[in-house]
Amino acid sequence: MLSQFIWVRHQPFNRFFWHSGPQSPKQCQVNSFLIGWVAAISSGLIWPGLLPALDRIVLIVAALVLVRRQPLWAGVLMGVCWFSWQASGLIDPKQPLQSGQYQVVATLQSLPTRAALYQRTLWQVEQIDGTPLQIHHSNRISLTHQGESPWRLGQRYLLDVTLRPPSGTLNQFSWNSRRHYLSRRIVATGRIQGFEQLEGSVHWRQRLAERLQLATGSLPRGDLIRALAMADRTGLSDQRWRQLRQSGLTHLVAISGLHLTLVAALVVSGLTWAGRRMLPSPSGRGRGVIMMLAATVVIGYALLAGLGLATQRALIMTLAGMALLVSGRHARPWEILLRAMALLLLFDPLAVLAPGYWLSCAAVASILLLLWLKPPAIRSQVATLVWIQCGLTLMLAVVQLGWFGSVTLHALWANLLMVPWVSVVALPLTLMAALWLWLGGPGGNEALWLADAALWPLDRIATLAASLPGAELGWSLSPVAAALALLALLLVWRRPLPRSGAWAGLLLLPLLLSALPTREDPWQVHVLDVRQGLSVVVERRHRALVFDTGAAYPSGFSYADRVLQPFLRGRSIVAVDHLVLSHGDNDHAGGRRVIQDYWPDAEVIEGAGCLSAPSQWQGLSLSWYRQSMSGNNGSCVLVIGDGHHRVMLPGDIELEAERRMTVAPVDLLVSPHHGSRSSSSPKWLAQVRPRWVVHSSGWRNRWAFPHPEVVTRYHNLGAQQWVTGDHGQVSAYFDADGVTLMSFREQLAPYWYNHRPW
Numbered sequence: 001m002l003s004q005f006i007w008v009r010h011q012p013f014n015r016f017f018w019h020s021g022p023q024s025p026k027q028c029q030v031n032s033f034l035i036g037w038v039a040a041i042s043s044g045l046i047w048p049g050l051l052p053a054l055d056r057i058v059l060i061v062a063a064l065v066l067v068r069r070q071p072l073w074a075g076v077l078m079g080v081c082w083f084s085w086q087a088s089g090l091i092d093p094k095q096p097l098q099s100g101q102y103q104v105v106a107t108l109q110s111l112p113t114r115a116a117l118y119q120r121t122l123w124q125v126e127q128i129d130g131t132p133l134q135i136h137h138s139n140r141i142s143l144t145h146q147g148e149s150p151w152r153l154g155q156r157y158l159l160d161v162t163l164r165p166p167s168g169t170l171n172q173f174s175w176n177s178r179r180h181y182l183s184r185r186i187v188a189t190g191r192i193q194g195f196e197q198l199e200g201s202v203h204w205r206q207r208l209a210e211r212l213q214l215a216t217g218s219l220p221r222g223d224l225i226r227a228l229a230m231a232d233r234t235g236l237s238d239q240r241w242r243q244l245r246q247s248g249l250t251h252l253v254a255i256s257g258l259h260l261t262l263v264a265a266l267v268v269s270g271l272t273w274a275g276r277r278m279l280p281s282p283s284g285r286g287r288g289v290i291m292m293l294a295a296t297v298v299i300g301y302a303l304l305a306g307l308g309l310a311t312q313r314a315l316i317m318t319l320a321g322m323a324l325l326v327s328g329r330h331a332r333p334w335e336i337l338l339r340a341m342a343l344l345l346l347f348d349p350l351a352v353l354a355p356g357y358w359l360s361c362a363a364v365a366s367i368l369l370l371l372w373l374k375p376p377a378i379r380s381q382v383a384t385l386v387w388i389q390c391g392l393t394l395m396l397a398v399v400q401l402g403w404f405g406s407v408t409l410h411a412l413w414a415n416l417l418m419v420p421w422v423s424v425v426a427l428p429l430t431l432m433a434a435l436w437l438w439l440g441g442p443g444g445n446e447a448l449w450l451a452d453a454a455l456w457p458l459d460r461i462a463t464l465a466a467s468l469p470g471a472e473l474g475w476s477l478s479p480v481a482a483a484l485a486l487l488a489l490l491l492v493w494r495r496p497l498p499r500s501g502a503w504a505g506l507l508l509l510p511l512l513l514s515a516l517p518t519r520e521d522p523w524q525v526h527v528l529d530v531r532q533g534l535s536v537v538v539e540r541r542h543r544a545l546v547f548d549t550g551a552a553y554p555s556g557f558s559y560a561d562r563v564l565q566p567f568l569r570g571r572s573i574v575a576v577d578h579l580v581l582s583h584g585d586n587d588h589a590g591g592r593r594v595i596q597d598y599w600p601d602a603e604v605i606e607g608a609g610c611l612s613a614p615s616q617w618q619g620l621s622l623s624w625y626r627q628s629m630s631g632n633n634g635s636c637v638l639v640i641g642d643g644h645h646r647v648m649l650p651g652d653i654e655l656e657a658e659r660r661m662t663v664a665p666v667d668l669l670v671s672p673h674h675g676s677r678s679s680s681s682p683k684w685l686a687q688v689r690p691r692w693v694v695h696s697s698g699w700r701n702r703w704a705f706p707h708p709e710v711v712t713r714y715h716n717l718g719a720q721q722w723v724t725g726d727h728g729q730v731s732a733y734f735d736a737d738g739v740t741l742m743s744f745r746e747q748l749a750p751y752w753y754n755h756r757p758w
Helices: 002-009 011-017 025-046 053-066 071-091 177-183 204-216 222-230 238-247 257-278 287-304 309-326 333-347 349-353 355-373 381-404 411-439 444-454 456-467 479-494 500-515 559-570 592-598 607-612 655-660 682-688 708-716 744-748
Strands: 100-108 118-128 140-146 156-164 186-199 523-527 536-540 543-547 575-581 603-606 620-625 637-641 646-649 668-670 692-695 720-723 730-735 738-743
Touching (some): 025 071, 025 333, 025 349, 053 071, 071 177, 071 333, 071 349, 177 186, 177 349, 204 222, 204 411, 204 444, 222 411, 222 444, 257 287, 257 309, 257 355, 257 411, 287 309, 309 333, 309 355, 333 349, 355 381, 381 479, 411 444, 411 456, 444 456, 479 500, 536 559, 575 592, 603 607, 655 682, 682 708, 708 720, 720 738, 738 744
Parallel strands (some): 140 186, 543 575, 575 603, 646 668, 668 692, 692 720
Antiparallel strands (some): 100 118, 100 156, 118 140, 156 186, 523 536, 523 730, 536 543, 620 637
């Protein structure tokens, strides 16, 4: 058995990972099976595909055969089958909630956002076109509606909807909406065209939320009170979220295992203190009752928070840990974590698609590891807290880097100050004030004012950290290389294995190889997926030239903020030297203000100014073209060359501008006007003769770009074509060996959930 092997082969690991003596065969089998189960399901995040039904049946039979002799591999096989079955049900093309227009009966599952121009709500579908959904079909859909609505949580409506599979932009370092939807078991998104109320009963959370909103609406930090009290984050502005993210404090306002554990600890501590004074018992007979009461309070808090999937995961982890502690079974802390993870993945295997799962598990594992690694010189509780927070910040930075493409330098000191404060002061005051208000006690408004004052330090620390340098740092290094480097440091420090130094050197190889200087001076062109728009980043020596920014909308959403800027940060860009706006259409220049705010020193090149723009940049030649015309035909055209290869970015030029242009052949072309039939004329293509073409067109866009006739023209030239709406971000890498093109969906992140739902 795996556990027996480690016990026999190397004793230092036993002090942390195993008991003081050898485990029983049954314990070894259970642990091995659960390790395989958790590892297999967790790896579903990076699977290229899912197993078909017949293969799953074969693997289940094999797992049953191996369960006694090889429990580790039995756990792996069972985990693979369980995850494949659950994930396949969400993307099954035969499920009833497919693309099209439907009339559905659904219940509102999320608190609506009031006074919003554009709001997204979560619904649970009961019937579709008069036919009830079967129990095995997923029934969660996310719908949008423009303007305010009378909806209230828990009400049933007859909705006229237009649905489509969950989708989103596919780019490095930016949010993957499709993965996010699947992690929440949302099988379709769409728009509400009309609605009729069927049942007016309102969920109790809606009434509590309205009372709390009315009482806290005028408080400076009322949004934080509502977020902590009942997970109502609809009032948190983009600026507030940005400040919390740049200070590393978002986990304090998003109800998670931390909050549930704190509530449980507060209840247990309070009841234990009271019990010792009122009903002292040397045998501790009341421990089970205290834990049951604490579990009841934790469940109540989770219900108050809406019991969304993220809260459900945190609740399962917390209750599993409490159950193992109160059961009296002798288990190492790592075993409690393992069983809690295994139970969570049994109920919700798709949790591995959400960052919360990885951050929570990494946090608990890191705390256990840091307690094991604590130097003997650290004895006081304050020193231990500082030690844990320092190590936790470093280890979680690797996870955050992998998920969000950036880290903040201020997470350490901000959390050292705020975690104890929120845990001991702000959270208890907020919960008690909200509860007192809902119970109708006297002085409810005053209690909320006190809770608001308790959240002032959190507000100020977040604001301060966000204003300091280093609030958002990108790192182009692979998070896997960073994680291996941390593991190598552990091996060198504690030497838990034979030849730890040799293993550490091997683990450091990816980091060392990435740091080696190269003789080449490569450059890259990245065509980002910004739906029906254009944004291109030309990169060399960690500097960038940005050609167009994508669209921005009255709701405040901007592709420059959600896609372009995260990409620049993740690529470790130190300066944007030029911001080129081909023309003034929103889908090309909508994010101008965002980029200028982030990069105030960037030179803006637009309109007639492109004719007097620089002819050299970072050793690359820049050739500019522009016709004295209005609209799309007046777009700036940029040709970039390195003496061996040429790239053309033509904006939205159409037939008339193409007729007036004389240009040499290019290697890579971003098709003009997103592949419209009004561009890419045969005569112009005879001049350009591209080898590779990228169409910057949104998935299933209403104009059906790129037009089939245009695709045929390029095909007849022998050009290889990509569509950002289908392939996601397309990147071209130019170096002495030639040109390499990679798309996000096929090479950069070829995972099962990134496949377009056709």
